[in-house]
Amino acid sequence: MAHSNRGITGRQTGRQKKQPKGTVKIESDKGWLRLRFTYQGKRRAFALGLPDTNINRKFAEQKARQIELDIISSNFDSSLQKYKPQKNNEDAKTNLITAEELILKFIEYKSKLVSSPRSLEKYQTVLTHLQSVKFKDKAITDSLSNKLAIDLQQDCSEHCYNYLLCKLAPITLKQSIVSLSACWQWGINQEIVEFDPWKSLIKRIKVPPKPMPKPFTKQEIKAIIQGFEQDKYYSHYVVFVEFLFGTGCRTGEAIGLCWKHLNEECSNVWIGESLSRGIRKSTKTNRARTITLTSRLQSLLLSMKSKNFDENFDLDRPVFRSREGNPIDDHNFRNRAWKSVLAKVGVEYRKPYNTRHTLISHALDQGMNPVAVAQLTGHDVQTLYENYAGNVNSRPMLPEILE
Numbered sequence: 001m002a003h004s005n006r007g008i009t010g011r012q013t014g015r016q017k018k019q020p021k022g023t024v025k026i027e028s029d030k031g032w033l034r035l036r037f038t039y040q041g042k043r044r045a046f047a048l049g050l051p052d053t054n055i056n057r058k059f060a061e062q063k064a065r066q067i068e069l070d071i072i073s074s075n076f077d078s079s080l081q082k083y084k085p086q087k088n089n090e091d092a093k094t095n096l097i098t099a100e101e102l103i104l105k106f107i108e109y110k111s112k113l114v115s116s117p118r119s120l121e122k123y124q125t126v127l128t129h130l131q132s133v134k135f136k137d138k139a140i141t142d143s144l145s146n147k148l149a150i151d152l153q154q155d156c157s158e159h160c161y162n163y164l165l166c167k168l169a170p171i172t173l174k175q176s177i178v179s180l181s182a183c184w185q186w187g188i189n190q191e192i193v194e195f196d197p198w199k200s201l202i203k204r205i206k207v208p209p210k211p212m213p214k215p216f217t218k219q220e221i222k223a224i225i226q227g228f229e230q231d232k233y234y235s236h237y238v239v240f241v242e243f244l245f246g247t248g249c250r251t252g253e254a255i256g257l258c259w260k261h262l263n264e265e266c267s268n269v270w271i272g273e274s275l276s277r278g279i280r281k282s283t284k285t286n287r288a289r290t291i292t293l294t295s296r297l298q299s300l301l302l303s304m305k306s307k308n309f310d311e312n313f314d315l316d317r318p319v320f321r322s323r324e325g326n327p328i329d330d331h332n333f334r335n336r337a338w339k340s341v342l343a344k345v346g347v348e349y350r351k352p353y354n355t356r357h358t359l360i361s362h363a364l365d366q367g368m369n370p371v372a373v374a375q376l377t378g379h380d381v382q383t384l385y386e387n388y389a390g391n392v393n394s395r396p397m398l399p400e401i402l403e
Contacts, residue, residue, distance in 0.1 A: 024064035028052040033060045035083070039071060046080050050096075051150055055191055099152050100145035102192060103127045106183040118277065126179045129168075133160045149184075150193050157197035161204075174205040213350070215358035220347045221245055227345035234337040239300050240320040240328065244352060246297045248359030248377050251352050252276040253283060255328045259305065260315035266301040268292055271378070275318070275327055289378050360384060 256275030272288030
């Protein structure tokens with residue numbers, strides 16, 4: 001008898017329970033959400049107009065429960081208007097934004113975190129790239145940027161990748177895909193999208209190694225400094241050029257240097273700020289450092305200080321200024337003074353930033369401790385070796401194993 005009861009129990013538990021009356025079922029119709037239920041003996045269904053995603057299913061569940069409660073309490077709206085996503089519903093609007101709108105929202109978010117508008121330029125650039133990519137949807141050719149962000153899947157990112165692969169250099173392509181991935185990762189955190197279709201593409205892009213920067217030789221350094229000293233237009237910048245060569249600091253750090261950053265004897269300099277395009281900010285690595293200057297640089301700066309010193313001397317005044325007394329514009333300096341002088345003295349053109357590579361390479365060649373060099377220049381040791389040790393003497397040598 002007991003055996004028979006167990007058999008009956010097993011058959012009963014195997015049956016599917018019938019849903020109670022008034023239950024609203026959530027369905028997916030060709031990737032779009034709809035609700036199905038029975039009301040007053042008639043089967044009803046209506047589309048929510050939302051893609052079938054986890055985020056939108058939460059919204060659908062809320063509407064399903066609302067319909068069930070309204071049926072029980074006799075408050076059901078037979079027109080269904082009450083249950084459709086409203087135009088002022090922030091969740092619905094958020095999930096229906098385009099790829100372009102997602103990027104613009106991300107730029108707005110980033111603008112509150114960064115001090116320089118230049119930091120946002122890369123995101124504006126990737127938006128331009130996305131706008132240039134066309135895709136066909138329902139026989140209509142449109143820009144990929146107009147596609148719903150939540151619907152942009154791997155096939156779309158692959159299409160974009162293949163298009164840009166023919167247009168951009170590998171390094172630029174990788175930077176663009178990384179930026180797009182950052183936008184979508186932020187969108188995931190904001191529950192705007194559920195998937196980052198760009199992340200898997202980043203490792204696919206192989207950037208060819210670039211040659212190490214070619215530092216200036218000692219003869220070239222002397223020629224450049226002499227060229228500035230003797231130039232009737234640009235001799236004003238000779239101490240600025242010597243400071244770049246002598247300290248290896250970044251161009252923006254030298255431009256942003258104020259007299260308050262030097263001690264009274266001009267023997268020590270604090271480098272913790274940078275000035276570029278009129279925007280003052282912290283150094284690239286957000287770390288400050290104090291450098292003890294050589295006696296030559298100290299005497300040059302003391303001479304400059306004595307010429308400028310008066311009762312109204314402002315310690316917030318930049319140490320290095322243009323001939324007109326304004327902060328140096330790195331673009332103007334490079335394109336006018338730097339290029340002109342290097343051409344006159346017959347030195348192969350390299351950017352002013354190469355003065356940084358030059359100091360590091362020569363310091364390593366002379367046997368200076370890499371840790372000490374990194375402290376002077378504000379690098380970590382690995383970055384210093386990988387990117388700045390440009391001289392042959394600073395590279396490891398193969399052992400001699402054959403007679």
